[in-house]
Amino acid sequence: HLHLANTRDTNATKSREPTVNRLLMDTRTASQAKVIRKNAEKTIHSAELTWDVLTKEIIPKGIMAPDDGRLVVERGDDAIVVSNHGGCQIDCVASMLEVLPNVTEAVDGKIPVLLDGGVRRGGDVFKAIALGADLSLIGRLVIWDLGYKGQEGVERELSRTMALAGVANIADIEKVALHV
Template structure:
């Protein structure tokens, strides 16, 4: 595959623009969109602009060390790939392509529950660290089945997402009539004339795209059957009892994703959770929720160093990562940017996205006067 796109891709915003050009509108909007008026999506990105750097250039680091230790494993940079459903819709074998790019960059990858490849197929790549996202379902035995499969496949951490028990109202998808696998109206087909590279690459994949992890032995594997069953699986009655139950099932790091309240952060520590991901699901669930970055300081204070706090949401620059680290985050997750990378260049596109973050973090730290991640502190920032 030609990589001429690299000559136009100097930032995550460039990768988004190229992805928009490459993908059919319903597919692009599936990644790019959020709930209702998309207020929280905008807040996630805008919140970073409320903080300005206070550099100390005379500290003069000639070189910078971007590595962090997380749950006993060393990551080469403080950015990892978060769980995004149906990554295989954006490039052939999307999940495994993204995982290989993450491993090559020396960072972690979290597989979505709604991946096109299975838990076991991702593990067969041998990439590490690898994390697995799960939900709590009405049928607790089904949740336990996911946990047992992740354990059997030697995943390094389990990520319980807690803010998706009722599905958000994603109006872009409704307006586009988005379905899985995608179907296209006549206007869509006309617009597809400019999307032929994606269509040609995916023509054999589209009929096979499904929620692979939900296929149980002896059950129908077609998407229509799976979609109908999945709609009733999620349990809005998710509670701390379920967290305690999962803690008893899983011996490795257990991480809660979707925490925005310091009250819940303190409760998570008491429950024996190993880490928290401050996240509002990229604005795709509760529109009007606080931005992830605005929620971060109070959660860091509530946790008081007892467990790592990670941040997910609106991270579009290496400088955003540095700001989150200054406010106490241990690492940042990216979702949409890696989907843009897949759409533009597959595995090479994701590798390029991670390299953009690496170069921007390194440059920002050098200009701030920070030689190591541990040097970053609240004093490097002022809120405008």
């Protein structure tokens, strides 16, 4: 079996209780979901999001609101990942590019902001950086570029987008380049 050595703890016990997300995905009615969310509010608190076992960085994923970004900074976490989990829980949730500027403004450069999801080409990476992301996680569709020409294939479209926008370096990418 494959294990991440830095997350294994022989003293930790795994809970057999389903997670709140799993319970919500298994609900069949809005009233069931409401009960689950109400019960979860009593048990889930940001203070529980600490890692006594893990000594590595804490990087919460799924941050979509400025208040959550500020909370992550206050808690002393190392970075955040702006992500809507691919919209698989709620199909009408805002895109990451829509919420990214507000979250990065709330974080105010105190920790790195990563963007995850919806990145299909170099132009998407350009947009993420222009809207304030420090790093853009790239999705499985980039595998095609890797297969085509390796790292050069992945970098090609971002380089082309930068050239068309008149930007020579990644550090020079700004929101103004998007004309928004």
